[in-house]
Amino acid sequence: MIISCANEKGGTGKTSTTALLSWELATLGKKVLMVDCDPQANLTDLMLKTQARKNTNVTVDPSLFALLINKRSLKDGIINIKQNLDLLPAAADMNMFSRWLDKQPITESEKVGYLKDSLVSVTTSYDFIFLDVSPTMSLTNDNVFMACDWLIIMLQTQQRALLGAKSFLNYLQTNLIDEFNAKVDVVGILPVLTKGQSIIDNAILNNASNDFGAENLFNNYITAMERVKRYDMTGITEDSKSVWDKATHSAYTAVAKELLSRLGV
Secondary structure, eight states: OEEEEEOSSSSSSHHHHHHHHHHHHHHTTOOEEEEEOOTTOHHHHHHHHHHHTTTOOOOOOSOHHHHHHTTOOGGGGOEEEETTEEEEOOOGGGGGHHHHHHTSSSOHHHHHTHHHHHTHHHHTTOSEEEEEOOSSOSHHHHHHHHHOSEEEEEEESSHHHHHHHHHHHHHIIIIIIHHHOOOOEEEEEEEEESSSSOHHHHHHHHHHHHHHOGGGBOSSOEEOOHHHHHHHHHOOOOOTTOHHHHHHHHHHHHHHHHHHHHHTO
């Protein structure tokens, strides 16, 4: 099952949610692969810092881009992060993927489906594959969404994020589903509260409920947590003596369990 956390607006928590949902699903016993499709490689950076905490220094070689353009099996680039959790890393060269694809003598349909075809080599080895993306609309991101079975729409409780979610869903329908018959669907809208149920938070949630349907919003929310920001510097920690680690993992575990329930698995 291939999933991406998505929104047209940046800064909505896509990468953090991808990392921590993957982490909690792996802890729950699911076999998970994270694929970093973002040229900024923030997911890769986070996971390599996590690895470094175990005194394990790993280099990105080969990168996802190198594997794709050389038509190698994606298995060749996989890095193990912890039990049940693997990473397929990106590097800055992923910036060239769209340009490279555009030059290939293949049809438009083959161009947007290139990543999907490449993922065939790893799909049977995992319960979940999470694809991390940049917030821009591009041929690279079209490849990601064409490959997905499901999307989690990230809704930071800001007006621009709500507008970004609407714009993204319209883009998805008109440019990928209608034109290329993409099979992707939305499993739910995941709110990311900026202030913890402030007046603005609640107003945005109410608008989202009206726009998308209350049943399509996750019951479990993510709140802005300093510990998640800290992970960007230190890597993911899971200290049983830390109340902040416990609270953070507990929040994402609740979302992971709701995701499993929504998917019926």
